[in-house]
Every structure is written in structure tokens, then in C-alpha cells.
């Protein structure tokens with residue numbers, strides 16, 4: 001295993017941007033995935049509300065609750081005690097009052113043991129970002145395609161294609177930085193807009209489907225491993241393994257061997273001394 005390294009902090013994150021050293025982030029949702037991701041040496045783990053899709057089987061992130069996020073964040077922390085963990089604030093938990101927002105943030109930090117929280121939105125959430133930052137909680141912003149607004153956007157579509165769109169995204173990014181955000185996720189935005197925003201911000205940008213010019217990259221664990229029953233190709237994802245096929249083939253082999261009585265074999269089986277059951281059978285068991 002790699003030498004124990006100092007976990008990332010928001011100070012180190014900013015230094016990495018200054019040194020042009022890419023920041024790596026991947027999602028994780030439970031104990032084993034978090035432990036393996038930590039061993040792989042990722043800089044940051046995101047407990048994404050994408051767990052609604054990839055772990056809970058919903059067709060969007062909207063049904064995910066703060067209880068879901070706390071439960072999964074706690075498990076991730078147990079698996080990755082030495083990695084910077086960011087937890088998503090779920091749909092509709094950070095747009096009414098500062099006090100409701102802070103109570104969700106408190107739970108993710110105090111019960112989930114996260115290091116930071118993430119919120120979708122720009123100018124409109126600056127007040128909440130400011131309140132959390134003042135409470136001592138680092139906030140990662142998230143602009144571009146914001147999946148919690150899928151019904152308003154009308155689909156999972158690329159953002160930042162027009163001049164007005166690009167200008168709006170820049171204003172959102174600047175508002176997040178001014179409000180104290182420690183980083184900003186840029187999801188599904190054109191590379192030119194991602195580059196422009198990355199240059200104008202002093203805090204790191206972390207891209208997903210935003211090209212190679214952002215200060216960091218994030219992808220969903222289940223996407224890079226094809227750990228999903230019906231994988232839909234996404235242009236911005238690279239799959240590094242086919243866990244779906246590995247799991248399906250392995251489990252079907254197990255089923256076949258149990259049906260054919262070739263599993264369990266003698267090496268998987270525990271035996272007592274031959275005379276143990278003699279008295280119970282009332283006679284010496286005949287070898288079959």
C-alpha cells in the first residue's frame with residue numbers, strides 16, 4: 001500500500017491549482033468503495049446525490065433525502081478515514097432559509113463526518129454559501145448542468161453553448177467565489193467556457209464533461225467501472241473496467257455450480273471425526 005499521505009485540505013487544494021497539479025475526485029457511496037478509492041490514492045471523495053441513480057435505482061437525484069446522504073456519508077467515512085470527503089446537499093434542502101440549510105449541513109458534518117458540502121447553483125445560493133462558510137464549513141459550488149434542476153432545464157444537456165449562457169455561468173462562478181466557496185464543480189459545460197472560468201477564478205474548478213482544462217476532474221464510481229445493470233454511454237465518461245460483466249458472470253457461475261453440486265467442494269467444507277454421529281445414528285454410518 002502507498003505511504004500514508006496527508007489528506008487534502010482546502011489550503012492544499014488551492015496550492016494545487018497554483019502549481020497546476022490536477023485534483024482528482026471520484027464518487028463513493030459505501031464502506032468498500034470508499035476504502036478501495038482511498039487505497040487508489042484519490043485526492044477527494046464525493047458522496048454524490050447521484051447515489052439516487054446508481055445505488056438506490058431512482059431515475060433522478062430528486063428523491064434523495066438528507067437522511068440518505070447522512071447514512072451514506074457515514075459509511076464512506078468509515079471506509080476512507082484519511083481522505084477529504086465532500087457530501088452533496090440534496091434537492092430542496094438549501095433554498096428556503098439559512099437556518100434549514102445550516103441544520104442539514106450540521107448533520108452531514110456532525111453525523112456524516114464530511115469535510116465539506118456541495119450545493120448546486122450560482123448567484124441564487126450565494127447567501128447559503130456565505131452562511132456555511134461563516135459557520136466554518138467549506139462549500140463546493142456546482143454549476144453548468146445541475147441535475148437537481150433537470151425538470152427546469154428539460155434534460156441532461158450541455159451548458160455554456162451561447163454567449164449569454166457563458167456570461168451567466170461566469171457570473172455564477174464569481175458569485176460562489178465571493179461567497180467563500182472553496183471550489184466549483186463545472187458539469188457538462190463546453191471546454192472554452194470551462195477554461196475561461198478556471199482562469200478567472202482563484203479557487204479550483206473540478207470538471208465533469210468540461211474538458212481537460214479544469215483544475216480537477218470528477219467522475220461517478222459506477223460509471224468508470226461499468227458497475228450498473230444497464231449502462232448508457234456518456235461521452236464524457238471513460239470506462240476503466242467492466243464490473244457489470246464480472247459480477248454477472250461470477251454470480252451466474254456460482255448459480256451453475258450450486259445447481260450442479262460442484263460447489264461447495266471438499267476444500268470449502270468442515271468435517272467432524274467420523275465417530276461423532278455414531279451414537280445418534282445408532283450404528284456406524286456406511287460410507288457412501
Ligand SMILES: Nc1nc(=O)c2c([nH]1)NC[C@@H]1CN(c3ccc(C(=O)N[C@@H](CCC(=O)O)C(=O)O)cc3)CN21
Pocket residue numbers: 049050053054061145147156157158188220222223233234235236
Ligand atoms: N451514473 C451517473 N453518472 C453521472 O455522471 C450522473 C448521474 N448518474 N446522476 C446525476 C447526474 C446526471 N448526469 C448526467 C446524466 C446524463 C447525461 C447525458 O446523457 N449526457 C449525454 C448528452 C449530453 C449532450 O449532448 O447534451 C452524453 O453523451 O454525455 C449527462 C450527465 C451527471 N450525473
Ligand SMILES: CC(C)C(=O)C(=O)O
Pocket residue numbers: 027046047048049050051088142185187208218220
Ligand atoms: C456528478 C457529480 C458532480 C455529482 O454531483 C454527483 O455525483 O452527485
Ligand SMILES: [Mg+2]
Pocket residue numbers: 048049050061088
Ligand atoms: Mg450531485
